[in-house]
Amino acid sequence: MxxxxxxxxxxxxxxxxxxxxxxxxxxxxxxxHALVGENGAGKTTLMNVLYGLYRPDSGQIKVRGQEVTIHDPHQAIELGVGMVHQHFMLVPSLTVMENVVLGKTPTRFALIDARQANEAIMEISEQYSLAVNPQAKVYELSVGEMQRVEILKALYRGADILILDEPTAVLTPQETTELFRILRGLAEQERAIIFITHKLKEVLAISDRVTVMRNGEVTGLVETRDTDEQELARLMVGRDVVFRVEKSPVKVGEEILRVANLHTVDDRGLPALKSVSFCVRLGQIVGVAGVEGNGQTELVEVLNGLRRATDGSVHYRGTDVTQASPRKRRELGISHIPEDRLRLGVNLDCTIEENLVLNTYYQPPLARSIFLNLNKIEEYSDSLVERFNIITPTSKLPASSLSGGNMQKLVLAREMGGDPDLLIAAQPTRGVDVGAIEYIHQQIIQLRDRGHGVLLVSAELDEIMSLSDRILVMYEGEIVGDFVGGSVSEEELGLYMLGTKRMEPSEIVAS
Ligand SMILES: Nc1ncnc2c1ncn2[C@@H]1O[C@H](COP(=O)(O)OP(=O)(O)OP(=O)(O)O)[C@@H](O)[C@H]1O
Ligand SMILES: [Mg+2]
Known part of the structure; x- marks a missing residue:
């Protein structure tokens, strides 16, 4: 064959x-074809080799039966290979059209032939129901839309072998369903789709076959219909993974965070939070559920001092911190796992070690007056690398050398390693493998069991359901539901997330 x-x-x-x-x-x-495996297994590297970004040290590549040497992405594109990267590669200040045609621009008298470009884009977007507005600037798009632009760009270049590196990590469930529909359509046209993901449910839902990698090697090749989550997880991490989270009954203490009538606006100046009120107590995990884009991002930013509240207040242990700087909040004991690790979480040019002590290097025991204690810094960062299983030969390498999931573990290690009084975690397990999710969930629960407070914002309903002692649902910038953890079904929560149902303000306990 x-x-x-x-x-x-x-x-x-x-x-x-x-x-x-x-x-x-x-x-x-x-x-x-799904390509799965733990963080750092080598999935992205293998695909970068196929896309001509890396030259392999040895080995052979055949495309449609022809042996080829792929020197660069340009050549890969000529061979019909397209790639949607783990971290998007669009130019935010350009329009959708400009991004799509970049590098393969139709010209007329040395000018961009905008009409021809627009027509070509509209044709592809209609053919595959990839709804985009060619004139929109990329920075205005949601991540789901950016994803569609990336796919469109690959198809515009004639890709019939399409690589998608964790395409659903940042998508809403609706956007994922939409993407799957598009991928099925492409496969029906005999195109080959390579799909990298950590979500085993998606592997089972969309793929025909699965290749599993661990530690640089292939550990399995299975037909999707012959496998299940347990087996895939075992092939990935080399042991059984517990999907259920063990949790002891909650012992809530005093209030640590109180948010009252909070209002703010989004980047476009539109209302993003409308009178949000709730509290987090010590020894409690408060989960915020919701379809992404309903104000969760802005809420987390306001709580961490990265966005101004236009009205309302935030109190931390009784002190008004509404206007406090991000550093001040950190010093008070609030830590923050940002949802966008590349933008806010890591400095790619700094070493792993430097990233791990970014918030604490100037404090004892890592520093004494103006002197850094380099031995202590090394000892501390090495202990975090070990605890959080960050896969790297040495912490002296730049953070940019880490695989996607290991970058996320780096952020988690820094933010959780210091035993914060209040952890604000936004999408903490995005892009990490099943084994690491299990570990991170245990760490969050242990933090709560030691009497600390946790605010967990997540688009993964499973995660919210299994960790939260209390669940708030956000919809269009408001809290529309408030439940005791374990007392509500996934379906019921879904109705609140989609705005079909909502509670009266009086039913929302903390308002
Ligand atoms: N440019 C680089 N320089 C040095 N090491 C690298 C580089 N790129 C990848 N690595 C290393 O190669 C290994 C494989 O990384 P890769 O990005 O392929 O993993 P992955 O399977 O895609 O993981 P993830 O699920 O976390 O995205 C990792 O140990 C990573 O640290
Ligand atoms: Mg990767």
Whole structure:
């Protein structure tokens, strides 16, 4: 049988790491092939090799039966390989049209032929029901829309082998359903789809076959219909994973955070929070559920001093911190796991070690007056690397060398390692593998069991349901539901998330 893509005995080393160790990976035309594996397993590296971003140290690549050497993405594109990257690569200040045609621009008398470009885009967008507005600027788009632009860009370049690296990590459930519909349509046209994800439910829902990687090697190739979540998890992390979270009964203490009648606006100046009130107590995990884009991002930003409240107040242990700087809040004991790790979470040019002590390097025991204690810094950061299982040969490497999920673990290690009094965690397990999710969930519960407060904002309903002692639902900038954890079903929560049901303000306990 001939394959659309056939990668044989691919080996790729980075200093100190064999990212791909003699990997064989084959994809048929017309198939959706899931590529899964723990953080740092080598998935992105393998796909970067296919896309010409990295040259393998050894091994062979065949595209549609022809042996090829892929020197750069340009050549990959010519061979019909398209890639939607784990971290988007669009230019925010350009329009959708300009981004799509970038590098393959139709011209007339040396000017961009905007009409022709627009027509080509509209044709593809209609053919695949990829709804986009070619004139919109990319910075105005939601992540779901950006994703569609990335796919459109690949299709515009003629991709019939399409690689998607964790495309659903940032999508809402509706956007994911939409994406799956598009991918099925592409596969029906005999295109080959390579789909990287950590969400095993999605693997089972969308793929035909699954290749599993661990530690640079392929550990399994299975037909999707013959497998299940347990088996995939075992192949990925090499042991059984407990999907259920064990939690002891809650012992709530005094109030640590009180938010009263909070209002703010989004980047476009439109109301994003409308009179939000609630409290978090010590020894309690308060989960905020909601479809992304309903004010959760702005809420977390206001609570961390990254966005101004236009009205209302935030009190921390009885002190008004509504106007306090981000650093001041940190010093008071609030820590923050931001949802967008690349924008707010890590400095890619700094080393892993520097990133781990970013908030604390100037305080004892890491520093004494103006002197840094480099030994202590190293000791502390090495202990975090070990505890949070950040996969790297040494913490002296730049953070940019980490795999996507390990960057997320780096942020978690920094923010949770210091035993914060109040943890504000936005999408804490986004992009991390099933084994790491299990560990992170245990850490969050232990923090709460030691009597600290946690505000958990997550688009993963499973995560909210299994961790929260109390669940708030946000819809269009308001809290529309307030439940005791464990007392509400997923379906019921879904109705509140979609705005079909809502509670009266008097039913919302903390208002
Ligand atoms: N540019 C680089 N320089 C040095 N090491 C790198 C580089 N890119 C990747 N690595 C290392 O190669 C290994 C594989 O990384 P890769 O990004 O392929 O993992 P992944 O399977 O995509 O993981 P994730 O699920 O976290 O995205 C990791 O140990 C990573 O640290
Ligand atoms: Mg990756």
């Amino acid at each position: 001939s394959y659309a893509v056939e990668m044989t005995s691919i080996t790729k080393e980075f200093p100190g790491v064999v990212a791909n160790d003699n990997v064989t990976f084959q994809v048929r035309g017309g198939e959706i």
